[in-house]
Amino acid sequence: xxxxxxxxxxxxxxxxxxxxxxxxxxxxxxxxxxxxxxxxxxxxxxxxxxxxxxxxxxxxxxxxxxxxxxxxxxxxxx
Amino acid sequence: xxxxxxxxxxxxxxxxxxxxxxxxxxxxxxxxxxxxxxxxxxxxxxxxxxxxxxxxxxxxxxxxxxxxxxxxxxxxxxxxxxxxxxxxxxxxxxxxxxxxxxxxxxxxxxxxxxxxxxxxxxxxxxxxxxxxxxxxxxxxxxxxxxxxxxxxxxxxxxxxxxxxxxxxxxxxxxxxxxxxxxxxxxxxxxxxxxxxxxxxxxxxxxxxxxxxxxxxxxxxxxxxxxxxxxxxxxxxxxxxxxxxxxxxxxxxxxxxxxxxxxxxxxxxxxxxxxxxxxxxxxxxxxxxxxxxxxxxxxxxxxxxxxxxxxxxxxxxxxxxxxxxxxxxxxxxxxxxxxxxxxxxxxxxxxxxxxxxxxxxx
Numbered sequence: 014x015x016x017x018x019x020x021x022x023x024x025x026x027x028x029x030x031x032x033x034x035x036x037x038x039x040x041x042x043x044x045x046x047x048x049x050x051x052x053x054x055x056x057x058x059x060x061x062x063x064x065x066x067x068x069x070x071x072x073x074x075x076x077x078x079x080x081x082x083x084x085x086x087x088x089x090x091x
Numbered sequence: 092x093x094x095x096x097x098x099x100x101x102x103x104x105x106x107x108x109x110x111x112x113x114x115x116x117x118x119x120x121x122x123x124x125x126x127x128x129x130x131x132x133x134x135x136x137x138x139x140x141x142x143x144x145x146x147x148x149x150x151x152x153x154x155x156x157x158x159x160x161x162x163x164x165x166x167x168x169x170x171x172x173x174x175x176x177x178x179x180x181x182x183x184x185x186x187x188x189x190x191x192x193x194x195x196x197x198x199x200x201x202x203x204x205x206x207x208x209x210x211x212x213x214x215x216x217x218x219x220x221x222x223x224x225x226x227x228x229x230x231x232x233x234x235x236x237x238x239x240x241x242x243x244x245x246x247x248x249x250x251x252x253x254x255x256x257x258x259x260x261x262x263x264x265x266x267x268x269x270x271x272x273x274x275x276x277x278x279x280x281x282x283x284x285x286x287x288x289x290x291x292x293x294x295x296x297x298x299x300x301x302x303x304x305x306x307x308x309x310x311x312x313x314x315x316x317x318x319x320x321x322x323x324x325x326x327x328x329x330x331x332x333x334x335x336x337x338x339x340x341x342x343x344x345x346x347x348x349x350x351x352x353x354x355x356x357x358x359x360x361x362x363x364x365x366x367x368x369x370x371x372x373x374x375x376x377x378x379x380x381x382x383x384x385x386x387x388x389x390x391x392x393x394x395x396x397x398x399x400x401x402x403x404x405x406x407x408x409x410x411x412x413x414x415x416x417x418x419x420x421x422x423x424x425x426x427x428x429x430x431x432x433x434x435x436x437x438x439x440x441x442x443x444x445x446x447x448x449x450x451x452x
Contacts (some may be wrong), residue, residue, distance in 0.1 A: 014154045014183050015234040015286040016442060042211055044241050045351040056289060056342055059181070059231075060209025061238035064289040064348050070341040090447055 017058035019066055019074060022051055032057055034075075097316060103141070111143050113325045117316065121179040121277065122324055125267060126284030127154030127441030128312055134450035136314035146321065149413040150443040152266050153284055155231050157411060157435040157442050158366040162399040163230075163259045164189035169397050170226050170257065170388065171202040177220060179213040180228040182206045183412040187438045190399045217246065217254035226388050229258040234286040235262045236377060237351035239375050240358035242318045243379075243386060257388040258379055261364050263287050264295040267377035271303040278413070280324040283309040285339040289356075292347025302303030304333045311339035315452055317427045358383055367435060368408020407434035410443050417447040426446060 020032035025043065032041045032055060042061045043049045054071030055062035066074075124130055130150045139148055168189050171178040178194070185206060186195050198204040202221075207213055213227040222252075229239050239260070247252045263284060271278065283296055288309045296307040306327035308424050310320035320338040327334060335424060354358050364376020379387045389395075405427070408421040417423045417436070427433035429445055436442035 014181065014230075014439070015126060015153075015232060015284060017234065017286045017289075020184055042209070042238070042241065043346065044245075045237050045354060047350050056286070058240050058286060060211050062240065063234065063237070063351060064285070064342055066341055075340065 015058065017056045017063060019054055019071060021071075021075075022049060022055060022062075024051045025049060025051055030062075032062070058068050099313075103136075103138075103314055103318050106315070106322060107141050110146065110192045110318070110322050110325060114329050115145050115325065116328065117154045119147060120279040120325070120328060121147045121149055122280040122282055122321065123149050123270075123278050124152040124282040124310075124317070125263060126282075126287065127150040127157070127439065127443075128286070129282060129310065129317060130285070130443055131441050131446050132312055132314060133317060134446035136317075137450070138266055138314060138317060139451070142321070142433055146325070148243045148279070148282075148321075148447070149416075150410070151264060151270070151281075151292065151413055152366060152369060152411040153232070153287075154436070154439050154441045154443070155235070155261065157407065158261065158266075158369065158441040159184070159187070159230050159259050159435065160365045160367045160399075161189060161401055162365075164193070165191075165397045166394045167194060167226075167228050167257060167340075167398045168192050169394055170392060171197050171204050173224070173392065175223045177203045177205060177216060177223050177225045178209045178228065179205045179216055179225060181208075181230065183439050183441075185229060185433050186432065188402065188432060199385070210239045211245070214242055214246045214249070214251055214254055217251050218249070224253050224255065226255045226257055226392075229256040229260055231250045231260055232263050232287050234284075234288040236359060237290060237348075240355045243292065243358050243383060244354065246386070247321060253390040255386050255391055256346070256379065258359075258377065259364070260359065260377040261366070262361075262375055262377065264291070264299060264443070265372050266366060266369070267296075268299050268302070268438070269369070269372045271299070271305065278305060279328060279372045280308070282308045282320050282324070283307050283335075284349075285309060285311050285316075285343060288337075288339070288343045290348050290351050293337050293343065294343045294347070300335050301334055306333050307335045309335075309339050309343050311342070321434065352362070366411070366412050368406075402433050405434040407436045410436055417444040420444075424452070
């Protein structure tokens with residue numbers, strides 16, 4: 014139940030915003046984190062950003078995740 | 092491990108080979124993964140079978156749905172039978188059996204029960220249905236509670252007066268402490284929950300580590316995170332240390348998320364709480380502060396007629412305390428399956444019995 018996903022903020026409007034992970038976009042409440050900014054990577058749980066991620070570590074994580082997804086897709090095609 | 096990339100798999104294998112060389116005292120060590128999400132990832136990745144037999148993992152009480160008492164489920168059922176009442180809930184609660192029914196069955200009978208992804212959706216349901224009373228089933232640990240508190244504050248600001256909360260929110264460190272203090276589990280270390288710790292930080296575990304002489308490591312949720320955290324626990328064990336360390340440092344800071352905690356503390360205050368199968372743990376729950384009594388479903392609705400009874404033969408309590416494994420329960424895999432669950436541990440996607448049934452049989 015404590016599942017949460019890393020996403021990147023692409024839009025902010027007051028205390029809400031839009032976050033994305035690849036093609037998935039969703040509305041996110043930002044009232045629980047300090048000074049959110051467009052481009053920040055956040056951990057999203059039940060519609061709320063609950064923590065920011067270190068940008069460098071988050072980019073590494075997203076790259077690794079995308080590599081996994083691509084490899085799996087290639088594997089499934091084969 | 093089928094679902095994981097081969098490079099990732101090789102890294103895990105290499106790390107486990109290194110783990111095998113670390114010294115372990117006596118008859119080995121037992122570490123508890125407290126969090127239900129860890130339980131499911133460990134089972135999915137087959138990590139228990141990859142570890143040497145002297146390094147044992149046992150599951151803890153870290154699935155909020157599993158530890159919610161049956162009386163709570165029965166109250167939720169009573170609420171959904173009220174006239175003009177809508178119950179909103181996280182999907183995990185939907186199939187948890189109460190004494191005589193469950194929410195899924197009540198909806199099939201015509202009750203207005205809506206599954207929401209976020210508590211914020213409950214405020215929208217209330218706003219769009221001004222003639223109805225909407226009750227959100229407020230269940231969760233520190234990860235979830237701040238969002239629920241923020242929803243209560245948002246709803247107050249928006250003057251939404253028909254939204255109520257049936258609260259059974261709990262705090263994880265108290266349960267960890269109680270497991271060891273009560274002698275319910277003999278443990279050599281804790282894999283602490285990653286997303287609970289994003290809010291609490293790692294500091295609350297210090298007292299537990301010091302009081303019970305157990306190392307604690309906050310772990311992430313990829314299989315490689317879990318294996319790294321096990322390695323960190325083993326190093327502490329070998330060095331005779333009982334420290335709190337963070338493996339999941341891309342997310343968790345020692346001080347946690349102060350702003351989220353402040354919002355939760357504005358709305359909730361500590362209270363004793365009943366953990367299903369474990370009993371009452373002092374200070375391990377959260378109740379709404381007096382100034383929020385007007386949204387507290389326990390106070391707004393008359394639930395005094397609700398009578399509950401635990402299912403006969405169910406051993407979820409001992410499983411949640413790490414005292415037995417699921418197959419030790421006579422109901423496991425026979426009367427109690429994911430299709431027809433008896434205990435909450437078989438219902439929740441993160442329940443120990445569900446994980447064991449799906450991946451480890």
